Amino acid sequence: MSRIGKLPITIPENVDVNYNEKEITVKGKFGTLTTNLPDVIDIRQEDEILKVGLKQETKKVRALHGLYRTLINNMIIGVSEQFDLTLVLKGVGYRAVVQGNEIVLSLGYSHPVKIAIPEEISVEVVKNTTVNLKSCDKELLGLFASNIRSWREPEPYKGKGILYKDEQIIRKAGKSAK
Structure with missing residues (x-):
């Protein structure tokens, strides 16, 4: 058992x-x-x-x-x-805004990224770079956070991207000059 x-x-x-x-x-x-x-x-x-x-x-x-x-x-x-998740946008010019029933992300692309927010999830943006997600459905919350994060996963050289709160990115050394 x-x-x-x-x-x-x-x-x-x-x-x-x-x-x-x-x-x-x-x-x-x-x-x-x-x-x-x-x-x-x-x-x-x-x-x-x-x-x-x-x-x-x-x-x-x-x-x-x-x-x-x-x-x-x-x-x-x-x-x-309720379950809650916090995402942090780390990078120059990265920001998020909630407009109606969608979240609009500026992630360094030539266009803003628009993602529809499911009815069961409430989204709150704090200081343009912190996104708080709340829902009673843990599975749906994790899936939605993963969908947002997939647009700019953290990269190991500069540490930019969409991170979960308190996530540590192991940094790599860049090219070394000869």
Whole structure:
């Protein structure tokens, strides 16, 4: 059995969890999340504790045990507290602006980069170079941050690019003169 899958999930007071054999729905202060469950995952609720179990024991099923326990836990944390990510634009002339439902990035290209913001994510730009992202869906938040970052990944020579907060770029030495 998975060690992570065995851990119980505590449900906060303001979170409502509904489940059947095919899907689980979590409602909270910041939104509603739903995910499909495989047939081999069994969920039991005792008071304010949720336990994820297995209906059969095979190697593939044991691999899903910890995964779905973590996914359900992330759903509960997301709807009660929200997840947040901070991106830092590092480079001369790099800046970001939110216009309507899209974020416009100036990243040194000949044109501004426009990226549509999903409804579930809130974006806030601080001092033109820091972008704060918040969402109750951790998977969607990471995917959106990765999409923004893919336009200018950090490079090792000057350290320019779009970095996650507190990310350290290992710098390389440039060409050495002879």
